[in-house]
Amino acid sequence: MTLNELIAKINGTLVVDKPDATISAAYTSDLLSDVMGHCGDESALITIQNHLNTIAVCTLVGVEVIVICHDRPVPDDMKAAAEREEVAIVTTPLSQFAASVALAELTPAAR
């Protein structure tokens, strides 16, 4: 799935771009220790964890795009880190459940 396809499915807003993002899997979690332990690469992370540390964890496990639910605001330091680390960020008005359902064609990310 491309980033544009993902955005279309969740009524998303692009916050940080990654034009060559390859998204084949997804994981839904708000607990970063859980993301670190279970999320795999080439994935979309569906979360409300709008924090700088999310970028660091996503870099470790190979997340391509972070989907921030409920249109939570993305702090400037998180944006800057995402640009530096080349992780896309998309916000959506959907809940974590609704976003997961909308992206159900992706395979569950596993590690």
Place this chain on the structure above:
Amino acid sequence: MSPAAIVAAAKAAGMDGIALTDHQSAKNTPAIVECARRAGLACLFGAEVQTAEEVHTLALFDSLETARELTDWIYAALPRRKNDPETFGEQPVVTWDEEIIEMEEKILAASCAHDIPTVADFVHRRGGLYIAAHVDRPNFSVFGSLGEIPEPFGGGHYFDAVELSRTADEATWRDKISNYAVIRSSDAHHLSDVSRVWTEADGAFTIAGLKDIFNRRATRLSPRLTRF
């Protein structure tokens, strides 16, 4: 941020005491204690423990031996993954005069496996103080992760006090934290953050002194910062 520079900044700002609480580690405790001793500044120490609930909590002690024990106990409950300095930064352990003893390789940015009740028990058994950090923040706080301040079923408290961050409006939070003593502290990550906000009280800046102050709920917070 070297220990001597932190102490100098706090002294220059007229602070009577400081507390060092690095994330998931108390290994820099001996350095800050020595710098504070030389400068005649009161100093408590411990760690900002990121619990299994992904909540930041402050464990405070006044014994170097207990600080060592705390570090070992947290480290045993961290993921086996090593720190990636490019992602999370270097984690130097230093002497009081700024010699680097080691670069910590544990991943201190991660949560440990101990939950809040377990950490509270560890801290209180050793006579320390346990404080819920920056409770007004949406991330890594009791309210952000758990929606409330957790309390034991049988009554009592896990936390001896709660901390408001430098930008929190005290009046907005008063109702939610009315069962607790409140402090405001700088959570300084850079030297320029030191002493920008503070907490005042009548009493000694020791563990026993703070316990008494917290029991009396006798703290007075500095004004908040309206911009960083």
